[in-house]
Amino acid sequence: MSNDVKSNFPQRAHKASPEMRSILRVSSWRKIRSNILIYAALIVLLVLFLFPLYWLVGLSFKTRAQIFANPPLWAWEPTLDNYKAVLGMVIGDGALQGTNTGDFLKFFTNSLVVSISSVLLSLIVGVPAGYAFARFKFFGSGAMFFGLLLMRMLPPIAVLLPMYVLLRQFGLLDTYLGLSLAYTTFSLPLVVWIMRGFFEGLPKELEESAMMDGCSRFGTFWRIILPLTRPGIVAATIFSVALSWNDFLFAVVLTTRKTQTLPVMMAGYSSDVGIAWGEMTAAAVLVILPVIVFSILTQKHLVTGLSGGAVKG
């Protein structure tokens, strides 16, 4: 064969010899193999991190018998009974532990109202503050920002106890106002932190030229700077909403009957689960669904939010 290569090469330059072809095959084979390895690693990662979620969702679509089948069922005929039971449409089969049927809507509304109002408040108050911390350095501004950072990092349980006493004193326990105010303890510093990072990323020339044209500081902020930081606001909103929606500690302490939120409901389910796994997992899926959908839709902004706020701070 080697003789063929020596004699053939000049004349058959347009077609690779067998030796050349095998070398080419090896290097592309190596690339394919490394790609396969990468995808394999990614899939392992995916399985490890999503399996509990997958299993949770799966259980919510199983009947009582399917849930407790041994060995566990990996493929089955799904049912909507659990969801119907949770939403109070039709009572599921068997005894439902806990008194949560049909109340789901109430908990959902509570969570929605409190999350939206606390995040709105944090945004209205926090976005201008983020701007100020980014652009203005006056006496005490550094210390105040540092104080905000510190407040975000301290354990919330330390604040919860006295807050409980104080709210009780003013009749604000178990109210939307009380809980929303309480939630600003963690969402406001977060908003300020993230927004400051974003504002710092904007070039100062924009404001300088606007003010040279006679725009006031507030006008510059409102009409020019603010629209440019929409991704930052989105990121801050996502994180704050997620934190408020998912919160358990504040809600369980500061609410009793009227304003209990979804996580508190789920906790009630968990201590009294018995064998009502189907209803419980259906409720659980409904609880996490809004935040999960929201974060999938805005996933790009999550990354920017984490880095823009967390690191530039």
Next chain:
Amino acid sequence: MTESFARLVDRWFGQLAILPTMLLMSLVFLVPLAFSLYLSFQGWNIDRPLSGSAFVGVENYTALLTDDRFWWSMSLTLLYTVVTVALELILGFATALLLNIEIRFIGLFRTAMVLPMMMTPVVAALAWKLLFDPAHGVINYLLGTNVVWLGQQGTAFAAVTLVNIWQNTPYVAILLLAGLRTLPSEPFEAAQIDGASYWQVLRFCTLPLLKPFILVALLIRTIFEFRAFDNVYIMTGGGPADGTMLLSIFTYLTTFVSFDLGLGAATSWLMLIVAAILCAVFIYVLRDKRSV
């Protein structure tokens, strides 16, 4: 009239913009905190009126500092924090490296990684509780064992640690991924030209350049793991036999179950002091590396 008002706003814009925030935070954070400090020096029970407490000086603090359960909780929490943060950083870094590869469909994997950390911790704890169920849980099925995971001290601690690592590694991964994508390409190109191996590039290029991000991740995760509550409380409630009695749970139980508010306040202040020390250390270290 409005002319001078507008000029006033303009002149003090910075201060005015910050004012509502500082006011609100003082109201909802500083005031309760100060009140908590006051409470910690009182012997007080929940059914007494606000003014019906008795000053007991440092009695609450001395009671705590001589309480074995408190020290057990403190050391357990510190151990928990170290283990979870270390593993979250290592796994998060490895994940970030993997997710940084520009390959088809990588966007899908990046989105999927976000999901565990956005899940309500209570729900995540419930899901894992079902997985750990001795009789019907998938874990026992897959391992072929019959362990009562949440019923024994050692395994309960491991289980609780695992769940938190599972939920929070994505946070580190995404943070480090964002960092990786802002790294300059010159050092890596130079290293490649010099014929460095993958591990050498990792050790001498990636890690040093990524240090600010790693430090931020370290700080944030330490702070948040130190005060972990939701997951652990739902899965074990602090048990079995105090096997997972983290400080936050200890404080919660003292305050809202035993209803000893003075003692609870003192506990939370001790927790605060340790957290503040951790914060101060990290923030000091971060201040020096002001490269971002």
